[in-house]
Amino acid sequence: MSDLRSTFVGIKSPNPFWLASAPPTDKEYNVVRAFKAGWGGVVWKTLGEDGPPIVNVNGPRYGAIHGADRRLLGLNNIELITDRPLEVNLREIKKVKREWPDRAMIVSLMVPCNEEAWKAILARVEETDCDGIELNFGCPHGMSERGMGAAVGQVPEYIEMVARWCKQHSRMPVIVKLTPNITDIRYPARAALKGGADAVSLINTISSIVSVDLDNFAPMPTIDGKGSHGGYCGPAVKPIALNMVAEIARDKETHGLPISAIGGITTWRDAAEFIAMSAGTVQVCTAAMTYGFRIVEEMKSGLARWMDEKGYATIEDFRGRAVPNVTDWQYLNLNYVTKAHIDQDLCIKCGRCYAACEDTSHQAIMKEKDGKRHFEVIDAECVACNLCVEVCPVQDCITMVRMTEGTDPRTGRKIEPSYANWTTHPNNPMALKAAE
Amino acid sequence: MAAGKGPDISGKRLTRQDYAANFADLHPPLDDHGALVEADRCYFCHDAPCMTACPTSIDIPMFIREIQAGHPKSAARTIFDQNILGGMCARVCPTETLCEEACVREAAEGKPVKIGQLQRYATDIAMQDKIHPYVRAMASGKRVAVVGAGPAGLACAHRLAMHGHDVTIYEARKKSGGLNEYGIAAYKTVDNFAQKEVDFVQAIGGIAIEHGKALGKKLKLADLQKQYDAVFLGMGLQGVNALGAKDEGSDGVVDAVDYIAEIRQARDLSKLPVGRRVLVIGGGMTAIDAAVQSKLLGAEDVTILYRRGQEQMKASLFEQDLAQTRGVKIKHWVMPKKVLIKKGKAVGLRCEYTVEKKGRLEGTGETFDLPADMIFKAIGQTFVDAAGGALELSGGRMKVDAERRTSVRGIWAGGDCAAGGKDLTVAAVDDGRRAAESINAFLKA
16 A cells, blocks of 8 residues: 655655645634544644734625536635634644644744744744744735735745745744746746745635626625625636646756645645646645545545555655656647547547537538438548547547558648657748758 | 126225325426536537437527526527427427437436426426517418417417417317327326416417317318418317227226326316226327326226337337336237126226237237226327318328428418327427418418
8 A cells, every 4th residue: 555644844744635724724623623534734724913813804705616517616715814813823723733743734824024023923833833834925815915925925036035034033844835926936936945945835826806796797706796806726726736836846946846736636636646746745725615624535545546556655756757748839749640539439429529620620520421420530630639539528538549650641741750849840930040 | 896896986096185196296397406407417419419309409408508507588488489388398298209318418328418307497487477488570461270279289379470470279179288288197287287388378469269169060171261361280189099899888998088188177186086907008108198197096906908019119118117116017918809898887808919920910819808997998099080081191190291281272280180290299389380480481472
């Protein structure tokens, strides 16, 4: 049986599944339930500086995008950092850590951007014996208006500065949580590294308005007729997170920087993908908020079973294996030719591939054969775009089959076994220059 | 049968609650949640097989998408455009052999989208509206006579009214609706739905219905031809096939069609007598409806006798299952020979086993007797030519072309009385609509 134990910047947890800093980790009651359910660790919901507690709205805090059967695909929130007194949180953190010493206990922090404020809170957090801190530079709503959260995360110099303060004034491992609401994730990641951070975690939520109430003409969730942008998360954001994690993992400067991945992780498979993209731990929130804490059982057993089947004894055995295969478009093999193939035994004849290809793509699927409803790819027209594969409701019914010899009936060109990319392609004016 | 007492035929076999429960809606309607969950299952197929399978070619993927997108009334409009009796069809269509059989999810997982239920959901919502969904075109000044206020006649009348023509429907019976009102098992169309639907159809305006007027008696086809600009015949089938068994005219041998009508019209089901032991002869929907409803009325033993095998039964597998789960026994490969009588009343049936030889059915010579208190004949209805031979027939029914024109100019026909029909409500509606479009083109030419 594979070993799911994880050591991340020195922080040990029985499995890589942590609950992200969010409502599920706001207090002892929830966190203890999470640990009982089997979560490997938690990032305690963000603490602010001592003083009058944070105030949240008293109307709705969440909005969502649903798929078929109201499956929740994307969640948006306008909740702020913890609205409970600092002292209560610290007391509970200390107690829970003492009672659950094998679980990772990370404390998320967000205080005004001055050294004294950080210094003050670091000292108090350190007393809880937590395993590390996560700097919330990501929250895109509310707190950012006050110069915190994403307002810091969007300025690499601030990230570097605060990370440095935290390393100076505490012995705890420092994880910098990055906001995706920037143009290039590598800059804040590099800043965190420069500031001495031990790791980054990403992504925080994406600025979003999930819907407009068409009766009141206001964004949802609506508070007394008005709405404010919130932070978007859940399965819908996973591709964005995966790309950003990959960008950091393959960047020359930040390559090797430990990453705790966040963003739409819903099943073991999502987790495995992020780990393959170099994440050391994964953080989950929306899936737990949608289905409850018990989902971690599927995540753990699913990951372990897959590792067993693949022969990976530990997470380190496959961690980062996908990173070398992330490349730039210009290096993709242009001699690689595939054609869509429809398995007639699996085909249920819904015709969605036909509609997609005929109306919106390359007219490469026929809908009739011998007077009968029949869907088949016309190789001479198929550019192998994969759209039919993606719109087909039956898994593995349409697959991409590589041509290894002969001639591509679409282009009339011979299939070349060699690798050739855009950088050397005759149509590339840059390539010509390089040749001169 | 208790010796000497004669056949046991009586009402009040059940408690009031049992009657109510037995004759409640077979498929309770979907609620909003159920409809949305089900609508989400539709794949919005290209050139959808369900749509092809629907005799009225309703754009099923579109109406389901409209439900999904929160506009059930738009969905209903999509349905009514093709089938103004979409409400009844949603209840009585054998969807398991039509749209739902063709649904790709049937191929994918053996569980088609509940198209019939979704259609009912949408049409129920739309029919609660006070405003009729269609507006009539400018008055054409043309008048059309429709014979029969059944599904074909109503569909035809509605489409004609929509095109601005004035329609008079002549209906032989007291109520409109045809088989929707007098046929069809009660549990498929509860709460007087057939009459509500007639009101809905008439709400467009320009449709008058005269009851108690059957073609061939006071009402002559020649007169209609003179008085109206066009005539549509949709009077259904009036005759019943004979069993060809000795003494089939005895007391206790009943036409299933009549009995089903009685059930539908009964104000108090407990007053409707039913035999303790019931035999139903036939293999179609009428046989099933008579058998199941006899059972629901409290009959103890109900057996359907069918002269061929299970695959040849016209009743769908779903209907056969329905009968069997209600405790009806279905006996295949048997045919009636002779009604057994005692004091002039039927007390049983002598049957003969059958066998098919080179496509022909014949008796094996081996017989057996089944005791019975009531015997239903459900072996099909026949066309009675009320037009007095004025129209060409084909296979015993009125010959029509693709536009449902008969052999006589100015006369159209549709529904069960027309040749080539499928004996389905939905097919009759399709006939009516097609004929109306043809009549409209004829009148505007």
